[in-house]
Amino acid sequence: MQTTPPQSELELVNRAESLTGYSFAELAEEAGIAVPKDLRRDKGWVGQLIEAHLGAEAGSRPEQDFAHLGIELKTIPLSHIGKPLESTFVCVAPLTGIHGLTWQQSHVRQKLSKVLWVPVEGERELPISERHVGFPKLWTPSLEQETLLRADWEELMEMIATGRIHEINARHGEVMQIRPKAANSRALTDAYGASGKQIKTLPRGFYLRSHFTHSILLESQ
Incomplete structure (x- = not known):
């Protein structure tokens, strides 16, 4: 299956909405992709499946999944009560060459400037083939949310810059x-x-x- 990149934000959102309710087995068959038995060795499989249907081009390149639209794609596994089951990876943290780097220039800010969240069923007891895709949400950080993200980024980057990387904990x-x-x-x-x-x-x-991604998903569209 070769899906061309969406030409507009609306086209991307419409494609994502059209996946709602489909099982991974159905989407994998259409895309010609094998369903793994578990995700321990194929952690990125779900994201790759959704990318294939939406026409994402970035792959492993360090840019937004839909760079021409300025949109990042994030699949997010949820529990049966709709809560995220894990934290969400944003990007690799720079550990060298960071002198003078600001929040405005940061890869984190670029990645999170606009995100298409695609929730998926993620309970481990549910076979991968039987898990379904939920309704997507296009999100741009509010001023309050960006303030929180910036504060965390600046605190963590200061610790890295001052050689205290091993002091950083959960x-x-x-x-x-x-x-x-x-x-x-x-x-x-x-x-x-x-x-x-x-x-x-x-x-x-x-x-x-x-808890932050959960609050995003609870926001009204």
Whole structure:
């Protein structure tokens, strides 16, 4: 299946809305994609399935999924009562070359400037093929939401810039946190330690906390 990129925001939203209620098995068959037995080794499979139907072009490139529209796509697995089951990955956190970097220039702000949220059933006891797609939501951060995101970004980036990366833990950040993001513990990258010398550490990523994404999904359209 080769879906051309949508030419407008309205076309993208209409495509996303047309997927509502379909099972992963139905969408995978139409796209010619095999359904995995579990998502432990295929964590990005759901996102790739939705991307295939919506015509996303970015792939693994560090830009918005629909860069020509300025829109990022995020699938979000929900529990049976409609709450996000996990935090949402935004982008990789820069650990070097960050002197002078501002919130306005940040990759996080670019990624979150406009997001198409596509909720999906995510309960682990539900077979992957039987999970369904929910109704999408196009979201732009409110002034209050962006203020919260900026405050977290600035706090976390200051800790990285001052060599305190190993002090960052799950308690830092009100709506957005930094967590290690690596396939295994051998995938190390460069950073700076407290003495200012270069060190090796696990790559980090920015993640939105689930209570924040839940509040987004509860907003009226």
